[in-house]
Amino acid sequence: MPPRKGSSPSLALVPEDASYEQVALAARDCRACGLYARATQTVFGEGAVPSPLMLVGEQPGDKEDLQGHPFVGPAGRILDEALERADIPREQVYVTNAVKHFKWEPRGKRRMHAKPNMAEVHACHGWLEAEIALVQPAVLVCLGATAAAAIFGSGYKLMENRGHVTTDSPWAQRVIATYHPSALLRMMPDEDAYTQAMAFLVSDLELAASFVSFRTERRRERRPSESLLGRRASHRAG
Numbered sequence: 001m002p003p004r005k006g007s008s009p010s011l012a013l014v015p016e017d018a019s020y021e022q023v024a025l026a027a028r029d030c031r032a033c034g035l036y037a038r039a040t041q042t043v044f045g046e047g048a049v050p051s052p053l054m055l056v057g058e059q060p061g062d063k064e065d066l067q068g069h070p071f072v073g074p075a076g077r078i079l080d081e082a083l084e085r086a087d088i089p090r091e092q093v094y095v096t097n098a099v100k101h102f103k104w105e106p107r108g109k110r111r112m113h114a115k116p117n118m119a120e121v122h123a124c125h126g127w128l129e130a131e132i133a134l135v136q137p138a139v140l141v142c143l144g145a146t147a148a149a150a151i152f153g154s155g156y157k158l159m160e161n162r163g164h165v166t167t168d169s170p171w172a173q174r175v176i177a178t179y180h181p182s183a184l185l186r187m188m189p190d191e192d193a194y195t196q197a198m199a200f201l202v203s204d205l206e207l208a209a210s211f212v213s214f215r216t217e218r219r220r221e222r223r224p225s226e227s228l229l230g231r232r233a234s235h236r237a238g
């Protein structure tokens with residue numbers, strides 16, 4: 001069953017008639033689920049507000065948790081490459097996650113990603129709703145299964161519906177689900193799988209971008225793309 005508007009516990013913490021900055025500030029003190037307890041900080045979304053295009057991932061990773069910004073780690077570099085190849089200026093879109101605190105489990109000295117459950121996704125949904133209301137995207141892109149579940153409900157089958165444009169969502173005029181960049185990270189040892197998944201991710205982002213328009217000045221400043229293999233080498237090193 002899709003998350004119902006207005007039923008998320010965090011929605012009660014969203015200040016009414018507030019600016020984007022006030023909402024982001026309020027999210028810093030959220031205790032609507034248990035994930036805050038082991039995380040460094042709330043990682044709220046960032047980017048253009050309003051924006052015609054909003055990207056929703058799963059949750060902050062280790063680097064994001066430490067730095068306090070979304071998609072700044074290895075998965076973020078893959079997202080940057082996909083956005084560049086899709087000719088989407090990142091600074092003109094809004095990027096966030098379905099869950100705002102890093103869920104992890106210890107493995108030796110490392111903090112390993114742990115998938116948030118639907119109760120945690122639901123608990124955090126109020127912040128996502130507030131972001132959507134403020135950003136007012138014409139197109140919403142769900143990066144991965146958790147983001148798709150947050151928007152479409154837990155029964156959504158990402159692999160069956162990837163790249164499909166939904167036009168009857170209450171959240172945006174068009175919603176598209178695609179791979180999460182971290183899925184591509186896991187595919188890197190298999191070059192063919194990685195290349196195909198990157199092609200899907202880029203084509204899904206291009207499809208999303210085809211419904212909106214961006215300011216053009218940034219495109220004149222764009223530097224030539226680095227080669228895919230060059231970027232992949234840097235991902236491995238990073």
Ligand code: SF4
Pocket residue numbers: 010027030031032033034035036042099100101120123124125127
């Ligand atoms: S994950 Fe979301 S709902 Fe849970 S404490 Fe963090 S901000 Fe609040």
